Structures are given as structure tokens and as C-alpha cells.
């Protein structure tokens with residue numbers, strides 16, 4: 310019998326799918342995988358209903374013209390520099406396959422979002438991770454010198470994520486300026502994963518693209534912005550003039566994203582911007598963050614307040630993700646899921662608050678009961 314290629318065994322069930330499966334099996338409240346509890350906003354659903362029967366055939370691989378234009382207007386770039394993809398996941402894969410190859414190294418920070426390393430490897434390149442520091446008092450900090458020290462003559466790109474899943478870090482303008490100077494000094498591409506660009510709790514995150522437009526590919530996701538993670542509409546904003554160069558790869562990865570959903574997102578983006586939808590989204594998440602963070606602190610956890618995303622990270626001396634899902638009836642993601650080369654901080658958990666307030670209350674009650682049973 311022929312054998313599956315080694316690559317196949319390297320890509321096992323993701324920890325996010327595994328925890329969702331265990332959550333269902335144990336009847337646990339799922340504060341693991343990052344997807345919202347309810348339906349997308351009505352203006353998005355209506356736009357999809359209007360598009361069905363009208364936009365149903367292939368779109369150009371770079372995306373429906375109206376969506377490229379809407380994204381260009383929203384992001385302040387030329388629509389011609391936009392490539393629409395099946396979610397940010399495909400956007401990141403198209404970039405991996407288009408920007409790096411055998412012999413190249415790609416620098417990324419650890420904890421690391423789960424697709425970055427396998428995608429670099431599928432492209433034949435070597436992912437190289439630099440750890441963020443976690444101090445129980447100061448929280449997560451980023452060390453530009455450590456990033457600079459990891460650059461070698463083989464380094465082709467920096468792959469960064471701000472707001473950062475799972476740490477919740479939003480890089481400051483000074484940190485971004487340091488990153489850009491490093492990229493320019495070594496002539497590196499920057500892949501900037503900004504899927505949580507509208508999910509922040511302090512200052513609006515600065516996009517790396519605005520600081521280094523000549524070398525930054527920005528990745529975004531309608532799933533995150535518009536609460537429709539299953540729609541699989543994402544995008545790349547390329548440096549001016551470079552999006553045509555992505556076409557060769559993009560047309561063989563999935564050819565195009567679902568046409569009616571592209572049309573719906575095109576119609577919905579200006580509505581979301583002008584109606585204050587994102588402000589309401591942030592306010593809703595800020596309230597649930599406060600509920601979850603306060604509740605976890607009351608139960609003895611050290612909580613690292615995120616500046617963005619819909620996740621928080623926490624340490625608790627008595628909790629592991631496996632025992633919580635089995636014995637407490639609460640699913641969270643173990644910190645180790647985000648570490649490959651370095652050791653995860655002991656007891657680190659990622660907890661999602663893109664869930665209903667009822668679910669968060671229920672999870673806190675169950676954790677409290679579990680704690681009482683332990684003592």
C-alpha cells in the first residue's frame with residue numbers, strides 16, 4: 310500500500326477542535342475555541358440573503374470587485390492591492406507559499422497561533438520562534454533585542470499578530486517602529502496578522518502597514534470583525550503593486566471565496582463602520598471581559614488583562630485544561646497549545662470571552678464548585 314506523506318501525520322487535530330470535541334463530550338461550557346455564541350448582525354444576514362441568486366458563480370481569484378473596493382475604502386488602501394481569501398487562514402497560507410521557500414527562515418513570536426509554524430513548513434521554510442516574556446506582575450512583554458538576535462542571513466520575513474492571540478498584546482507605536490527598523494535593516498517582509506483589528510480595549514491598534522507600506526502584507530478576517538467565523542471570508546492587503554504576484558498561488562489554493570458571502574461582506578463593511586457596530590462590539594466584549602476576569606480573580610487566578618482580541622490568559626496553581634473540561638465542566642485552551650520550541654509558563658490557560666454572559670456566569674459557578682470540591 311502507498312503511505313501518506315509525512316506531512317499528513319504532522320497535521321493532527323488542532324487543540325481547538327479537540328477541546329470543542331471534549332466540551333461536547335463532557336457537557337462543558339466552551340470557553341475554548343474563539344467563536345461568538347450567536348448569529349451575525351442582521352445587516353450582514355440581510356446582505357447575504359440579497360446576494361443569494363445574484364452572486365453565485367466564481368469570482369476572480371483576487372475577489373469580487375465590490376469587496377476589494379469596500380476593503381480598500383475601509384483599510385485606506387487601493388482596492389487593487391486587496392486579495393480576498395477563504396478566511397485569514399488561507400490568506401496566511403497564500404502568503405507563506407508566495408513569500409518563503411526552502412532554506413528560508415520566518416521569525417515569529419511564541420506563544421504562537423497554531424497555523425503559523427505548519428504553514429511555514431508546508432512552504433518548505435523553517436519557522437523560528439522568539440518567546441514573549443510573562444511576568445506575573447508586568448504581564449506579557451516583548452523583547453525587540455531577542456527578535457533582532459534571532460535574525461540570520463536566511464531570515465525572509467517577520468510574522469506578527471497584533472492584537473495578539475493568545476496574549477492580548479497590542480504593540481505600542483514604539484515597539485512597531487522598532488520592528489519596522491529591524492525589517493528594513495535586514496530587508497525582511499512583514500506579515501501582519503490583524504484579524505482582531507476592531508477588537509481592542511484601549512487605544513486603537515496601529516497597523517504595521519501604515520509604518521512600512523512597502524513591505525507589509527496585512528491579513529484580516531470578516532469572520533472576526535462581523536461575528537461570522539464560519540463564512541470564511543478573509544483578505545490580504547499587499548504592498549502597492551504586489552497583489553498580482555499573489556495570484557498564481559491564490560488561484561490554486563481555493564480559487565475564490567464563496568461569492569454570495571463576498572458580496573454580503575462588501576455591502577456590510579460600510580454599514581458596520583458607519584453604524585457604530587464595532588463600537589458596540591467592543592463595548593459588549595469589554596463587559597464580558599470584566600465579568601470573566603473579575604470572576605477568575607475571585608477564584609484565585611492571576612489574570613493578564615488583554616488590550617485586544619476576545620481572549621484572556623490566566624495562571625492558576627490548581628487548574629489544567631484537561632481536568633477542567635473533565636471534572637469542572639469548563640473547556641479552556643491549555644497554554645502549551647501555543648508553544649513548540651519554548652516551555653509554556655506553568656499553568657497558563659487561554660480563556661475566551663466571546664461567549665454569552667450566561668455561559669460565563671455558568672462557567673464561573675462551575676469553577677467555584679470545582680474549587681470547593683478540591684479543598
Ligand code: PMP
Pocket residue numbers: 343395396397398399422470474502504529530531532533538541542543
Ligand atoms: N489569526 C489569528 C491570530 C486567529 O486567532 C485566527 C482565528 N482564530 C485566524 C488567524 C484565522 O482566522 P479565520 O477564521 O478568518 O481563518
